Amino acid sequence: MSDNSTLSELDRPNSYxxxxxxxxxxxxxxxxxxxxxxxxxxxRMAHVAFHRSPHAHAMIKSINSEAAAQVPGVIRIVTGRELAEVMTPWVGVLSHLAGMKSAPQHAIAVNQVCWQGEAVAAVVAENRAVAEDGVELIEVEYDELPVVADMETALDEGTHVIHPELGDNLIFQRELDVGDVDAAFAEADEVVEETYRFGRHTGVTTEPRIIIADYEPAEDNLTVYLSSQAPHMMKNLYAKHLDMEEDKVRVICKDVGGSFGIKVHTYADEMATVALSKLLKRPVKFLADRLESFVTDIHARDHRVKIRLGIKKDGTITGMEFDDLTGVGPYSMYPRTSGIEANQVVVLTGGPYTFKNYRAKATVVALNLNLMCQYRAVGHPIACAIAEGIVDDAARAIGMDPAEVRRKNLIPDDAYPYIANSGLTYEKLSHHQCLDKLLEMMDYDGLRQEQAELREKGVYRGIGLASMIEVTNPSPMFYGAGGAFISAQDGVTVRMDHNGGVTASTSITEQGQGADAITAQIVASSVGVDIEKVRVVSGDTEVTPYGGGTWASRATGIGGEAALRAGKQLRQNIKVIAGAMLQAEPDTLDVQGGTVVDIDTGKERLALSEVGRVVYFRGDTLPKDLQPELVVSRHYVPKEFPFTFTNGIQAFHVEVDTDTGFVKLLKCWVVEDCGTVINPQLVxxxxxxxxxxxxxxxxLEHCIYDDxxxxxxxxxxxxxxxxxxxxxxxxIAHCSSPTKDSELGAKGAGEAGTCGAPGAVMNAINDALSPLSAKVNNMPFTPEKVLKALGKV
Amino acid sequence: MSTLYPVTVTVNGSPVTRHVEARLSLSDFLRQELELTGTHVGCEQGVCGACTVRLDGRITRSCLVFAVQADGGEIETVEGLSDNGEIDDLQTAFHERNALQCGYCTPGMLITANELLKKNPSASRAEIREELSGNYCRCTGYHAIVDAVETTGRQRQGGAK
Structure with a gap:
């Protein structure tokens, strides 16, 4: 059945x-x-608290839990060795990240603790406070081992190897060499170089990580209530490591209090909680308190990058090379691995620009610090800041305005499709349109004039730009190709009930971004009902289609397209039924505002509640050869490109107090192109x-470790x-280059802000400091670091 | 640890009595004993503001008060302030402006913002930012929250609801 509607699917009457x-x-x-x-x-819900290692690296000699076991209300104390009989360990590698290696990680440490905060024993009790009383009384004897805490020396000959069976502390390395970088530098008028540092930080979701595992032994069912972004992924992993049938596992995500990539990983303490529920045959709850969150929620960034860039006097960038080093945890995080961020830095750096000579190297080493993994904008803030920082250095070196250097080197808006140095294709971007819009919106020339005037008075203001690209809508090439059961596709089931109400169940998940809202908007528009008539169900593996969830700026672009396709087909099915009831050709009808109408005149013909009444209660009055179907499922996976790239540009305006080192953020402007925008306020x-x-x-943010x-x-x-x-x-302003890979045309927008801000802020500070010959390059830019750059401390 | 102490408080207008351990925080008392789960716990050290309630008319970090300390007190939580309509205009403004994403900080944010607008409905954006700086939001970047509070303040000043 074809849809002869002449209106674009996005532009229907009453479209949301x-x-x-x-x-x-x-x-x-x-x-x-x-x-x-x-x-x-x-x-019967029990509560678990963990005794955690105070040492970053040690062998466990003995665990004495006798006193803890005597605490009234303590139900059971479980060590890593006991738990390993219920739950198998895991290894965080992906086969398409060649050469990656990591050691098996247990839910609770068995012999060796590898970071401060790793769980050593679990105390299950009637309530959390009693469990913590028990934890206090557990005595563990350790043999301390040398601590590998410095990424710069982690691969040195004399450095202790954390997992001797792996041979060294190298987890992953990636190199890319395109064009002729040496020739590019030889032909340049200036070659600028800098070393940038990015401190470790973490997500600090307002709601800490939390899980309730409910194993029911009679039917061998496991229900897990989890604050998560990827329920289907976790369902698979619980089954796999508990040796259960996956069909027996259900994961339910109720309201999630923020995630940002923190809640998309396999945490040892959460896996332990699930295993404890199976062991104890009762529900067990674990809620990370804030102190635990800091030592166990994944950390991110912590990169040191040495970068060089060649530029001609006319502003043409000739080439770029860099060496990125990052120290992750003692294990690569499972199952997404701790190699993706470095890989992204290699793939994305300098991505907005036309230069063709590019040499990149990233090295990921193991450290005895908390695990690192994907956190909002994975790798992008590093890639953006190092490129944008060195581009500003180059602009200063040749005496050209930073906006002009960008204009000179950004990929022209008519050059698409464009194959990047990474080999990946940009379908359609709009760098120049965004740049022009940004400069106008912020009154760039006016700010420059004001800056010059204020400098005369000893006021140091700076303007920083950051052009960027962002990876969104990842295809199976992101994780599936590496062997992980992390779905790149999503599905939506729509169902019309007798009263004309529509329920949409979607495999994307809601953590506050508005995934449920955009699903409702798209379904309401494509079916033809008021949004008040649409209910959205998400976050439950038992009742939603199988899919990836919400991460990597994928929910709208992928799950939204599935919603559009499902809604369209439901509308078509409604038209066929209504056609039979009205003795009209289905293609002469449309559904608008909850009513079947004549497509040409808009004349109301039949309320959806009447269609529903007949379908569900008087099917006998419909033609015998018409089986009405008011439930439709549709799925979508990006096929044309491994990733759908977006682009944008940010600017920060700052004032630096050169006496105190404090930086005041005066204003920020963003122009973003994420294709079709479903809900501008949500974007x-x-x-x-x-x-x-x-x-x-x-x-501000920095996880500060000592030696x-x-x-x-x-x-x-x-x-x-x-x-x-x-x-x-x-x-904020928008440009729009919809992807043609989907009818919806939506690209992701979840991470662009985080991608561009660090580079834009850094450039603004350095722009302010430039008359004083001072420069910062080590995030976070605390007042102390600014004063050091100024030579004042 | 097992000694229990009687605590009698008025919560959202209704008197309640429970026997609790001395170490039970007011936030846990509200959540666990009274099942008023709108009060959220984020840091348990008085920094994030998610647990903000009104105790004897003053906004208070309920994670920093023991339930036994609140004995005899009058407590208002987001549930009560919703039921009696006191923050209805703020809630509507937050909804329309999407001044919440995950919603975890929202009850505390609303109670703090309401306190500010009662004192100073014409608060400037800078004053709003200053006053809300004890309430941590990771999702919104604060801009939309400041918008919603500013809009509500203007409405309250104009006498509009």
Whole structure:
């Protein structure tokens, strides 16, 4: 059956696509009536707390839990050795990241502890407080081992090897050499070089990680309530490591209190909780307290990059090379691995520009620090900041305005499809359109003039630009090709009930971004009903189609397209039934505002509730050869490109107090091209939140470890996060280059803000400091570092 | 540890009595004893503001108060302030402006913002940012929250609901 509608699917009457509709399902969150996992109480639910290693590296000699076992209310104490009988260990490698290696990791350490905070024993008790009482009384004897805490020396001959069976501390290395970089530098008028450092930081979701595992032995069923972004992935892994049938495992994600990539990984303590539930045959709950979060939630970044760039006097960039070193944890995180961020740096750096000579190397080493893995914008902030930083250096070296250097080197808007140095194809980007729009929006020339005037008065303001590309809508090439059961496709099932109400169940998940809202908007538009008539179900592996979830800026681009396809087909099915009822050709009908109408005149013919009444209660009145189907499932996976690239540009305006080193963020501007925008207010919310998260890493956030692998600031008073008073207003504009790989044309928008902000902030600070011959290159840019750059401390 | 102490408080207008351990925080008391799960716990050290409630008319970090300390007190939580309509305009503005994403910080944010607007409905954006700086939000970047609070303040000043 074909749809002869002459209207574009995105432009139908009463379409919600492109409208800032308030999210339909969040009034309950505003009234404190959400259901976060910590709000769930199950019968016989026990609580686990973990005794965690105080050492970064040690052998476990003995564990004495006698005193702990005597605490009234303690149910069971379990060590790693016992738990290993229930749960198999895992290895965080992907086969398409060639040469990657990592050691098997257990849910609870068996012999060797490899980072401060690794669980050594579990205490299960009637409530959390009693479990913690038990934890206090556990005595563990350790033989301390040398701590590998410095990535610069992790591969040195004399450095202790954390896992001797692996031979060395190298986890992954990636190199890329395109064109002739040596010739490019020889032909350049200036070759600039710099070393950039990016501190370790972490996600600090407002809701800490939480899991309730409910193993039911009679039927061998496992239900897991989890604050997560990828329920189907976790369902597979629980079954795999508990040796269960996957069909017996159900993962339910209720309201999730922020994720940002923190809640898309396989955490040892969560795996232990699931195993404990199976062992004890009752529900077990684990909630990371904030101190545990800091030493166990994945960390990110921690890169040192030496970069060089060649440029001609006319502003043409001739080539770039860099060497990136990053120290991750003692294990590569499972199953997405700790190699993706470095790989992204190799793939993405300099991606907005036309130069063809590119040499990149990234080395990932193991350290006795907490594990690192994918966190919002994975690799992008590094790739963007090093390229944008060195481009500004080059601009200064040849005396050209940084906006002009970008204009000279950004890929022309008519050059697409364009094959990047990485070998990946950019389908359609809009760098120049975005640059022009940004400069106009911020009044770039006016700000430059103001800057010059204020410098005369000893006020140091700076303007920083950062052009960027972002990887979104990943295909199976991201993880599936590496052997991980992480789905790149998503599905949506739509169902019309007798009253004309529509339920859409989707495999993408909601963590606050608005995945449920855009699903409702797309389904309402494509079926032809008011958004109030659409209910969205997500986050439950038992009742939604199989799919990836929400991460890597994929939910709208992939899950949204599945919703569009499902809604369209449901509309078609409705038209066929209505056609039979009205004795009209289906193609002369449409569904608009919950009513079947004549497509040409818009004349109302039949309410959907009447179609539903007949289908569900008076099917006898329909033709015998018509079996009405008011449930439709559709799926979508990106096929044309391994990734759908987006682009954008950011600018920061800052003022540096050269006496105190404090940087005031005055304003931020963003122009973003994420293709078709479903809900502008939600996209802007993603960008603003992302920018501030990027600012956090650039200015404030730092997991500070000492030489012994001890985290020095593992609490929210000592680890600084962005608070309202320090953050600027952010003005946003859009360009739109929809992807043709889908009818919806949507690209991802979840990470662009975080990608560009650190580079833009850094460039703004260095622009402010440039008359003083000072420069910062080591994030986060604390007042102390600014004063050091100024030679004042 | 097992000694229990009686605590009698008025919560959202209703008197309740429970016998609790001395170490039980007010936030855990509200969540676990009274099942008022709108009060969220984020850091348990008074930094993040997710657990903000009103105790005897003043906004308070309920994770930093023991339940036994609140004995005899009057507590208002997001559930009560929703039921009595006191923050309805703020909630509507937050909804329309999408000033919440995951919603975990939202109850505390609303209670703090309401306190600010009661004192100073004409607060500037800078003043709003200053006042909300004890409430951590990871999702929004704060801009939309400041917008929503500013809009509500203007409405309250104009007498509009």
């Amino acid at each position: 696509i492109g409208r800032s509709v308030p999210r339909p399902n969040i009034r309950r969150l505003l009234e404190g009536r959400g259901t976060y996992t910590d709000d769930i109480v199950l019968p 802007d919310g993603q960008i603003r939140g992302g920018v501030i998260q990027g600012v956090g890493g650039a200015m 012994n692998g001890q985290l020095q600031n593992a609490n929210m008073a000592d680890y600084m996060v962005p608070m309202a008073v320090e953050m600027p207003d952010i003005e």
